[in-house]
Amino acid sequence: MKRIIVFLFIITTLQASANDSLMSVYPSNWWVGMKNRNLQLMIRSKNIAEIIPVYKLSANGIPLADGITLKSVHHVENPNYVFLDLVIAANAKPGIRVLEFVVPGYHLRIQYELMAKSKEDCKTRALGITSKDFLYLMIPDRFSNGDPSNDVVPGYRDQTSDRTNMWARHGGDFKGIENHLDYFKQLGVTALWLTPIIENNTDRMEEGGNKIAGYHGYWFTDHYEVDKRLGGDSGYLAFCNAAHKKGIKVVQDAIYNHISKEHFFATDPPTSDWINNWPKFTPPNHREETLFDPYGSAYDKKVMLDGWFTDHLPDLNQRNPFLATFLIQHAIWSTEYFGVDGWRVDTYKYCDEQFLNNVNAALEKEFPGITIFGEAWVNSVIGNAYFTQNTMGAAFKHNANSVIDFQTCFAILSGMGLSQGWTEGVNKLYMTMAQDLVYKNPLRNCIFMDNHDMDRVYSVVDEDLDRLKLGLTWLLTLRGIPQLYYGTEVLMKNKKTNTDATVREDFPGGWKGDPVNRFTTAGRTAQENEAFNYVSTLANYRKNSSALTTGKTTQFIPFRGLYTYFRYDNRQTIIVIANTGNNSAKPRWNTYTERTAGFTKLKNVITGQTLTFDEIELKPKECLVGELVN
Ligand SMILES: [Ca+2]
Ligand SMILES: [Ca+2]
Structure with missing residues (x-):
């Protein structure tokens, strides 16, 4: 459970039900060292707008806690929400902060954690998915x-x-x-x-x-x-x-x-x-x-x-x-x-x-x-x-x-x-x-x-x-x-x-x-x-x-249901042939020469078998993935 339920300390004689002291803060925590140092907190609690007033802020904002500056407070139509615009200092250290609001009749403390970012980001996590993935x-x-x-x-x-x-x-x-x-x-x-x-x-x-x-x-x-x-x-x-x-x-x-x-x-x-x-x-x-x-x-x-x-x-x-x-x-x-x-x-x-x-x-x-x-x-x-x-x-x-x-x-x-x-x-x-x-x-x-x-x-x-x-x-x-x-x-x-x-x-x-x-x-x-x-x-x-995974493609117009393309780069040339036609068919090697020059055989990547081009024939619904070899 990351959503921090914080407590509202009310130091007046006003009565408050237990539920009134429950509050949710979104996001439930944040991090130091983010490239965007702005953070907007959404605080949700019954009639919270009565407790956190629209602050009068100087142009630079006011320091709210160590490394955290409050830039503005927004009220919206619904008094159960208040939005706080914060700026996290570039040199802020990780740790739990207490965001404190003292206004006549109320004293509100919100515990809020700034964590250290994972050192593994973009190394072993948050990596992105590429064409090398499956x-x-x-x-x-x-x-x-x-x-x-x-x-x-x-x-x-x-x-x-x-x-x-x-x-x-x-x-x-x-x-x-x-x-x-x-x-x-x-x-x-x-x-x-x-x-x-x-x-x-x-x-x-x-x-x-x-x-x-x-x-x-x-x-x-x-x-x-x-x-x-x-x-x-x-x-x-x-x-x-x-x-x-x-x-x-x-x-x-x-x-x-x-x-x-x-x-x-x-x-x-x-x-x-x-x-x-x-x-x-x-x-x-x-x-x-x-x-x-x-x-x-x-x-x-x-x-x-x-x-x-x-x-x-x-x-x-x-x-x-x-x-x-x-x-x-x-x-x-x-x-x-x-x-x-x-x-x-x-x-x-x-x-x-x-x-x-x-x-x-x-x-x-x-x-x-x-x-x-x-x-x-x-x-x-x-x-x-x-x-x-x-x-x-x-x-x-x-x-x-x-x-x-x-x-x-x-x-x-x-x-x-x-x-x-x-x-x-x-x-x-x-x-x-x-x-x-x-x-x-x-x-x-x-x-x-x-x-x-x-x-x-x-x-x-x-x-x-x-x-x-x-x-x-x-x-x-x-x-x-x-x-x-x-x-x-x-x-x-x-x-x-x-x-x-x-x-x-x-x-x-x-x-x-x-x-x-x-x-x-x-x-x-x-x-x-x-x-x-x-x-x-x-x-x-x-x-x-x-x-x-990352090579180029050359494809040939399907001929009587036989569809052939190549994936290739400087290291490797792969041929993919699929026979979607009604009859057995031989690949049309004479039309593929722009990709097959220098090769005479292929290694079937499924069976491991090496075949010369001439001995290849595909039955209907048969397909072949071959790495070209000399
Ligand atoms: Ca289960
Ligand atoms: Ca929509």
């Missing part, structure tokens, strides 16, 4: 239960843990993930992305006719609490430290767009414009075009940015400067406190654009190299590029250094579909890659085949392991940062049937007593081992392949 996405509640004692936590609104109900919480937690760090190493994974870990203290909510728990984490109720059912703050910190010790990075999932209606920002908002209010429930139109369309209407853009995702997720107005600062400081606080290496930002295309640039810049200022993936589920390459650094002449320029690349996902799925149309099948993948000129650095795009909001890819390919291997091959050899959704490597399947819970099942073996344990070779079927070994072999090879 990212694994999971829902902590659904991965593994390492601590059954936290499945139900007294005091939370939802007191259910029930694995027989797909909409209830199942008890998975940080400890469960930590217990499988060696599994990730074996698989070749270098970074873990967990769906949000912030407290979701809500009742089960009605969605699509079902009573759904906040097991997925997307319904925040207090930014400065990690959900205790996952292990709380200390469990998350222990998990992040254990992962970093193994050389595995952590990506945290942020939501700037909305909160749960149970969050105190919704039940007790500081200002009337904290939430984007509408006369009646108004959902966004989900059309990202409204943000960049040169002919777009202001009306459509407002509905897109300010509409409510669902009727129980109030939409935050990031144009309010106090709210913007709160969210920015929380992102910095989380990065420094837990050492997270990157941020996946949920519902990116629904947030105020300038705010997004501001929070990204503030994070990068403190943590150079930190990665920010915006989740922009979009319908065009232009739409994808718009939400990251790009080469387009749009009126607004986004600064996120990465993006979740939905277009490449759709193109990989299309390639696995084996359609032979001019713009379909593998041709869509070819065409999508050809449009990379709109990205400033497409190596930073996060590419994937599915996620927690989509049909599982193994079901999409009709449980055909050959077609899955085509996708896995592209995932791990195309430019970008590959992301795998948990369980794909052991052939977890399902489509969304009126609910996304069907694609969020428990990892088999993650709970004590599970009849099947797919974490182990012995617990997997032959086919599941084949899939696991394919991912493991290719991902572990990729780790040490400069061509696959």
Whole structure:
């Protein structure tokens, strides 16, 4: 528990109830040595504005405690909040300070800690995610239960843990993930992305006719609490430290767009414009075009940015400067406190654009190299590029250094579909890659085949392991940062049937007593081992392949379903060939000479076998990754 509950000392004869002496301060602590020395505290307590008056301050502010200067005090519409602008001295030492306010009738002391920043920042933590990484996405509640004692936590609104109900919480937690760090190493994974870990203290909510728990984490109720059912703050910190010790990075999932209606920002908002209010429930139109369309209407853009995702997720107005600062400081606080290496930002295309640039810049200022993936589920390459650094002449320029690349996902799925149309099948993948000129650095795009909001890819390919291997091959050899959704490597399947819970099942073996344990070779079927070994072999090879991780790309127009590209640099040349056609095919070596000059053979990186170019023939649905050799 980091949110410090401080005590209000009242030295008058005024009566105060016990609750009146409870107070929350956000951020709950800060650090010395931050590049931005400004800090805005949000103090929340009943009628706190009566106790901390608007100070009369000189231009330089007043010293408030050792190394801390008070620059201004802000009152807002709601008297339960006061905002303090502080400046931390460049030479301030770490330690606990007492911020003291003495006004007629009251004497208020707030204990506040300034910590020392981690010396490991940007060395073993807060590292950023790059194209050298292989990212694994999971829902902590659904991965593994390492601590059954936290499945139900007294005091939370939802007191259910029930694995027989797909909409209830199942008890998975940080400890469960930590217990499988060696599994990730074996698989070749270098970074873990967990769906949000912030407290979701809500009742089960009605969605699509079902009573759904906040097991997925997307319904925040207090930014400065990690959900205790996952292990709380200390469990998350222990998990992040254990992962970093193994050389595995952590990506945290942020939501700037909305909160749960149970969050105190919704039940007790500081200002009337904290939430984007509408006369009646108004959902966004989900059309990202409204943000960049040169002919777009202001009306459509407002509905897109300010509409409510669902009727129980109030939409935050990031144009309010106090709210913007709160969210920015929380992102910095989380990065420094837990050492997270990157941020996946949920519902990116629904947030105020300038705010997004501001929070990204503030994070990068403190943590150079930190990665920010915006989740922009979009319908065009232009739409994808718009939400990251790009080469387009749009009126607004986004600064996120990465993006979740939905277009490449759709193109990989299309390639696995084996359609032979001019713009379909593998041709869509070819065409999508050809449009990379709109990205400033497409190596930073996060590419994937599915996620927690989509049909599982193994079901999409009709449980055909050959077609899955085509996708896995592209995932791990195309430019970008590959992301795998948990369980794909052991052939977890399902489509969304009126609910996304069907694609969020428990990892088999993650709970004590599970009849099947797919974490182990012995617990997997032959086919599941084949899939696991394919991912493991290719991902572990990729780790040490400069061509696959940071090299250039040359692709050739697909010919009768045979798609060939090269990844190369000064050290290495890799050929990737996939036969999505109906007949066996030989690579068209005579057309590849600009990349194959000087080579006559290749080493198959999956089998280790060395083959001369001439002896290679691919059956339908067969693919090959080969390192060229003399
Ligand atoms: Ca548990
Ligand atoms: Ca919004």
